[in-house]
Amino acid sequence: MSRFLDRCLQKTDAYTPGEQPRDKQYIKLNTNESPYPPAPEVINAVNAEDLGSLRLYSDPTCKVLKEKLSALYGVKPQNVFVSNGSDDILNFAFYAFGRENGAVFPDITYGFYSVFAQLHGVEYSEIPLKDDFTVDYKDYLGINKFIAIANPNAPTGISLPVWQIEEIVKTNPDNVVLIDEAYVDFGGESCYKLTEKYDNLLVVRTFSKSRCLAGGRLGYAFGCEELIADIEKIKYSTNPYNINRLTLKLGEATVDNDGYYMEKCGEIIKTRAFTKAALENEGFTVLNSDTNFLFAKSNRISGEKLYLELKNRGILIRHFSKERIKDFNRITIGAPEEMELFIKAVKEILYGEKK
């Protein structure tokens, strides 16, 4: 660190992304990417002409993509924001809405919330999940701070019903409530329609998980016109062309092919049920998941040991060292064949080699 670095930045613990090792080919069950490729129409959406057009800036208003998203979800284009990944939007939201009154979020949740809070000097507190790892919505009623909740939550996979979200939004009218719906397509209930009724609700979504486009970097958000204008202002004050031409085209084709993605979500939900049952069969405690991952622990092997043994066998899962969840691992749902290999490896690790 240089002696010139700003004080807030000095105190920020940067986010640790899931590992992406290149030493060999792993079965990657550690960063919640989709095991499936984008729809064929998406793969064919970019041609040589588009590459030639890269000499020109991209459309800063993202007009076509916004129109397509608003048609698919039945909202107006003024109620949609798009940006370079949903992390970008979370960053903007903490900056825009967190600094005045401070922020709260659960103690076990997406690791980026505390990073953005530190980065922007937002005072924050973490509200502990209940013993069963659920969010108690009553902890957030009338709290009068900026609130960030991932619904379904990560890394637990558990979701809140929309009526509880509505209570939180309703009882905090003078602060923004950000609901991060990164995983909502895998079984959660979306609250985005409430943005028509409440001016303090911002619903953030991503193309990275259910839209098989993590490497394209595309996120979007729903909110009332004024909230969207607020975060547009930050985008226009930092990097108006933050979605490149190619990703815009891929995003448009993705929205056009929603059926393909809903079908893939259905397959992942089936594979999740198979994997959960198989782990429970081996004595694991597995939390109920509305996402494309499972959060599980064994009483026969520590979370860290299982993670390391699987890595030795070429399978990556995510282990967190935070005290409260160190016995658990987060396991992304891959393709059925990958999950069969995963379960086979788990059995080998638990019962000794090759039985």
Ligand SMILES: *Cc1c(COP(=O)(O)O)cnc(C)c1O
């Ligand atoms: C993956 C994830 C994101 C980030 O998604 P990007 O759009 O790839 O930046 C946001 N929130 C949660 C809870 C996530 O798990």
